[in-house]
Amino acid sequence: MILDRAKPGEDEAFARDLQAGQRQRGLNCNVELLSSDMPLGRADLPPEWHPFCAPDAPGKDRMDVPSPDRWHSPLGTVAVYEMMRLRGLSHARAVANIDVCDLITRGEDSIFDLAVNTSSGLISLVGRRCYPWRLRDQANPHFSDHICVQFDNPGASNRWCIAPNQVSDRAVWRLVRIGNVNPSGSVTGAFYRFTALRHPAPSVSQIVPKTSLVEDSYLINQSEALWNGSPERVPQIALTPTANQTGGRVIVTAMKNEGPFILEWLAYHRAIGFDDVIVYxxxxxxxxxxxxxxxQRRGYVQHRENPFREMGLKPQHAALRSAQEEEIVANAAWVTCIDVDEFVNIKCGDGTLDALFEHVPDANMIAMTWRLFGNGNVHLFDESPVIEQFIRCAREFTPKPHQAWGFKTLFRNVGLFKKLGVHRPKGLNPQLWESVHWVNGSGQPLPRQMYRNSWRSTTGTYGYDLVQLNHYAVRSAESFLVKRDRGRVNHVDRDQGLAYWFRMNNNAEVDRSIARMLPKMRGELNKLLKDPEIAEAHDYSLKCHRTKIEELKARPDYNQFYSALTSQRMERLSLLHSHFGANVFLSGPEVVPDEVIAKRPDADWFFTVERQDVTQH
Structure with a gap:
């Protein structure tokens, strides 16, 4: 029984062609075609074939979606299943509900026999969505094109098979389940849903992220055996030869007006074992x-002018794209992309990269979760080391705001991904997904669902035992004025205002774990400052920083902003992050009442608000 949802008169040839095809192929079965004079689709969705309706389609928030069309939108009138039952299906031995783009897999027992032989007369069918790697004919996709599934997404589609005479009269037939009846079991892999047939698109990447697709042997065999198909196969690639594993450990970064902080940051990372730094x-x-x-002339870094204007990109993204062409990056053994306010804090062994690699010898990716360090109520700029001045930070368990558990990734340069990314390499080569050995900061494996685009840790994946990324996002209140005036290298259109300070200034507890590296850092720093030209350049940047602070504090708007930053209210808020829900951080510090701010930081309480309609900064 086929439900023909076409508008009356729209596709009169369908029934005729179906009947002719049945005769030509000698199909020994009865086919009943049902039609409707009323549209049966949902009123809030576009035509079903549009990529917006594809379950795994990426970028739905950026799609140009056509207006709803109930004749062609996904089925919304689920009562049609009860109508089909009354039209004769209630007398069938067994009924399977699948779509015209679904194919039931072959097994020892048919799903009809399985349903009949259960106590309830009902089984759940769990199907898997499949995709072509590339369509040979975009206008006419075929079952034989589909040879791929997603390695990180089971893509489950639920249907059912029922033996009508064995179930209660109270059973209600619906789209994905039967009401008032508990199934006796489920058949995982009962069918494949050939998604490009339902959602034909010019490119497979419009209906599924191609970085998730891997070949499925059952589908390949089926394509060749049933249709004599020759689908386009997934290109085979191998890991980059290990010759470059003798290369350096490289940092890629972008900066703007960070002069006072460069030498400490560089000295620290040289002390823990990084070999090269390329700065845009x-x-x-x-x-x-x-x-x-x-x-650069002294051989400590590679410096480049950021080509973001010519490339039409944000500064940080332009830097990363350009760095991919650099020889020191291409030949690197390990690469990470961190900012000058981020310090790799290795907490195992002697605090060096060698110690970290010794603890996770099989890892080729290490997620270094942020630990947000606040200003510790330091208001005035001081040129002493950042890692010595600022010791107050977020608690390890700080899932909100969502930035608190952002991570940066230290990764082996072996060709698992196509390009650099802000938080992690991007563009996974899906053929190599089984070669990914990604661990968190405690050395625990991360799940495959994170491989393609995750950028933050979760309650199940955060870890700080071996390594954390100390993130000094605010430093002193005076230095934050300069940071706000400078602007951001990534979200250039977002102001770093009071809401940003509120989110990132976290002073809940003390962490001095990085302090043991101060002697090694100072040793490297002293080497740099022994060069009179480097020392002079550093002094000049300090002078510029102080001058800029004075200029900004002389402006009424920035003076008022500075007063807010250093207020007792903001100092109290910096101790309370673990008590707030996500909407508090999304809304800004103004939504927190004074009586909440007066609560004890070490007490057990929670506060949140309704989502505010505000622009985030």
């Missing part, structure tokens, strides 16, 4: 460029 800068006015050019 733009529009600097505090001597950052001069410092980096000097450091």
């Amino acid at each position: 800068t733009n529009d600097c006015t505090d001597g950052t460029d001069t410092m980096l050019k000097l450091l």
Whole structure:
């Protein structure tokens, strides 16, 4: 029994062609075609074939979606299953509900026999969505094109098979389940849903992320055996030869007006075992460029002008794309993309990369979860080391705000991914997904569902035992004025205002674990400052930073902003993050009442608000 949902008169040839095809192929079965004078689709969705209706389609928030069309939108009138039951299906030995783009898999027992032989007369059918790697004919996709499934998404589609005479009269037939009857079991892999037939699109990537697709041997065999198909196969690739594993450990970063903080950051990361740093800068006015050019001449870094304007990209994204072409990146053994306010804090062994790698010898990716370090109520800029000044931070268990558990990734340069990314490499080569050995900061494996696009840890994946990324996002209140004036290298259109300070300034507890590396850092820093030109460049940046602070504090708007940053209210809020729900951080500090701010940080309480309709900064 086939439900023909076409608008009356729209496809009169369908029944005729169906009947002719049945005769031509000698099909020994009866086919009943049902039609409707009323549209049966949902009123809130576009035509079903549109990629927006494809369950795994990426970028739905950016799609140009046509208006709803109930003649062609996904089925919304589920009562049609009761109508079909009354039209004769109630007398059948067994009934399976699948779609015209579904094919039942072959097994020892048919799903009809399985349903008849159960106590309830009902089994659940769990299908898997499948896809072509590439369509040979975009206008006419075929079953034989589909040879792929998603390695990180089971893509379950639920249907049922029922023996009508064995179930209660109270049973109600619906789209994905039978009401008032508990199934006796389920058959996983009962069918495949050939998704490009339901959602034909010019490109497979419009209905599924191609970085998730891997070949399925059952589908390949079926394509060749049933249809004599020759589908386009997934290209085979191998890991990059290990010759480059003798290369360096490389940091890629972008900066703007970070002069006072460069030397400490560079000295620290040299002390823990990084070999090379490539820095992209733009529009600097505090001597950052001069410092980096000097450091390049001395062999400490590679400095590049950021080509973001020519590339039409945000500065950080332009830097990462450009860095991919650099020889020191291409030949690197390990790569990470971190900012000058982020310090890799290795907590095992002697605090070096060698110690970390010794603890996770099989890992080729290490997620370093942020630990947000606040200003610790330090208001005035001081040139002493950041990692020494700021010791107050978020608790380890701080799932909100969502930025608190963002991570950066240290990864082996072996060709698992196609390009660099802000938080992790991007563009997974799905053929190599089984070669990914990604661990968290405690050395625990991360699930495959994170491989393609995750950028933050969760309650099940965060870890700080071996390594964490100390994130000094605010530093002193005075330095934050300069940071706000400078703008961001990624979200260039977002102001770093009071809401940003509220989210990132976390002073709940003390963590001095990085302090043991101060002697090694100072040793490297002293080597740098022994060079009189480097010392002079550093002094110049310090002077520019102080001058900029004075200029900004002389402005009424920034003076008022500084007063808010250093207020007792904001200092109290920096102790309470673990008590707030996500909507508090999305809404801003103004939504927290004074009586809540007065609560004890160490007490057991929780506060949240309704989602506010505000623009995030």
